[in-house]
Amino acid sequence: MAKRKISNTLALAVLGLLREQPMHPYEMATTLRERHKDGSFKVNSGSLYDTVGALARHGWIEPVETARDGRRPERTVYATTESGRHEFVRWIDELLRTPVAEYPKFMAAVSYLGALGPDRAAEALAERAGHLAQRIEETNAVLADTVGSGRVPRLFMIEAECALHSWEAELAWTRRTIAEIRDGSLSWPEVQRTEQGWTWSGPTDSKGSTP
Amino acid sequence: MAKRKISNTLALAVLGLLREQPMHPYEMATTLRERHKDGSFKVNSGSLYDTVGALARHGWIEPVETARDGRRPERTVYATTESGRHEFVRWIDELLRTPVAEYPKFMAAVSYLGALGPDRAAEALAERAGHLAQRIEETNAVLADTVGSGRVPRLFMIEAECALHSWEAELAWTRRTIAEIRDGSLSWPEVQRTEQGWTWSGPTDSKGSTP
DNA sequence: TCCCGTATAGTCGGTCCCGACTATTAGGGG
DNA sequence: CCCCTAATAGTCGGGACCGACTATACGGGA
Numbered sequence A, B: 001m002a003k004r005k006i007s008n009t010l011a012l013a014v015l016g017l018l019r020e021q022p023m024h025p026y027e028m029a030t031t032l033r034e035r036h037k038d039g040s041f042k043v044n045s046g047s048l049y050d051t052v053g054a055l056a057r058h059g060w061i062e063p064v065e066t067a068r069d070g071r072r073p074e075r076t077v078y079a080t081t082e083s084g085r086h087e088f089v090r091w092i093d094e095l096l097r098t099p100v101a102e103y104p105k106f107m108a109a110v111s112y113l114g115a116l117g118p119d120r121a122a123e124a125l126a127e128r129a130g131h132l133a134q135r136i137e138e139t140n141a142v143l144a145d146t147v148g149s150g151r152v153p154r155l156f157m158i159e160a161e162c163a164l165h166s167w168e169a170e171l172a173w174t175r176r177t178i179a180e181i182r183d184g185s186l187s188w189p190e191v192q193r194t195e196q197g198w199t200w201s202g203p204t205d206s207k208g209s210t211p
Numbered sequence C: 001t002c003c004c005g006t007a008t009a010g011t012c013g014g015t016c017c018c019g020a021c022t023a024t025t026a027g028g029g030g
Numbered sequence D: 001c002c003c004c005t006a007a008t009a010g011t012c013g014g015g016a017c018c019g020a021c022t023a024t025a026c027g028g029g030a
Helices: A010-018 A024-033 A045-057 A080-095 A106-113 A118-146 A154-184 B010-020 B025-034 B047-055 B082-097 B104-112 B120-146 B154-182
Strands: A061-065 A074-080 A192-193 A198-201 B059-067 B075-080 B190-193 B198-202 B208-210
Touching: A010 A024, A010 A045, A010 A061, A010 A074, A010 A080, A010 B104, A024 A045, A024 A061, A024 A074, A024 A106, A074 A080, A080 A118, A080 B104, A080 B120, A106 B010, A106 B082, A106 B154, A118 A154, A118 B190, A154 B154, B010 B025, B010 B047, B010 B059, B010 B075, B010 B082, B025 B047, B025 B154, B025 B190, B047 B075, B075 B082, B120 B154
Parallel strands: none
Antiparallel strands: A061 A074, A192 A198, B059 B075, B190 B198, B198 B208
């Protein structure tokens, strides 16, 4: 599978918005924020203008008007093209079908959990758990205020449900791991340098070395 | 909280490796792959040399030797510094404590699930579910072969357990959503453009419009 | 009426990151 | 013994991404 010409998912959001209505970049940003889509797309003005430019170069969108209100900066309004609308659907299809490797910061830190020692690790994870619980609550509130009140169809906020499930899973894992650290069921070997290679020792693990 | 000087987590991996032993960049890459850490860190030669250079500029690591084997390219061997070792621990602590917004590609696609229509969406999700199941199986096999056989302490592969849980959660959500699409409990409104704004209609949702 | 904070709209320079590429050598099958 | 592949070690140019900055207009309190 050849690499996508544009891989920034912000471009997907742009195509999605322009499918509804011609718009200028600044309006795209505010619309995405209004609809709470800024949890799924990193909306950054710099990236946005870059992305819109790239989409235009590829012929997936095109400028349809350059208006000027008084002496404010010029606004360039864009619309999708036929090929842009097709690309939009193809891209979504591909993103859904084939999982790609992601490298969340949390996973990197968990890789070196050992370096903190059991007490500090448990404490740090506990703080994270608190933040996660709060984030989950906030998202639930947003869902209640939109889908829950019938103002927005559920399908239009489905990604919030997806994110919620993912955070709940992370929270569950975090809490379980805290418990395992505290009750000692996750043994904490100390690493030592020797001339042979690496040696570790711990409450339940036997000594060994990596070749 | 001021922004970190280096945010690429590959730098964390480098600090972690050099804490054990002085090394040259190429050896870091192969070591990370051997230890199956390339699921948590994106190991790319270009990024690696950039990252090592940045770490050296900040004084967190330093070159200790530049050896040359025959007429092969020069190898620069690096070691951590005192401040590098402190930074390592501080960084892990911070990454664990405070969750940051991540923008997985899947979330972006789910945002526009509607654009595929129910049948194609369900089919695409089903294909994803298959890939996820396979990935889970592969990771389980790796865990069985390392931790399961007692060759590596569980703590050293803990991030694989974490990733496994996260994928299992995603798989569960995916399967549940497929079922909801197929049995019609996730209603699929059609969006139409009107002069007022946006109108949708669907089996269970009442008509409405976004202001 | 004057000022100040906020909303509107976008530009710009620099850093980060990637992957394709180069160059050398060890190893092994024919 | 020779060629071909894989492994070793790293370079480089270009594109993606970010966030700080500019500039104008509007609204409301002092």
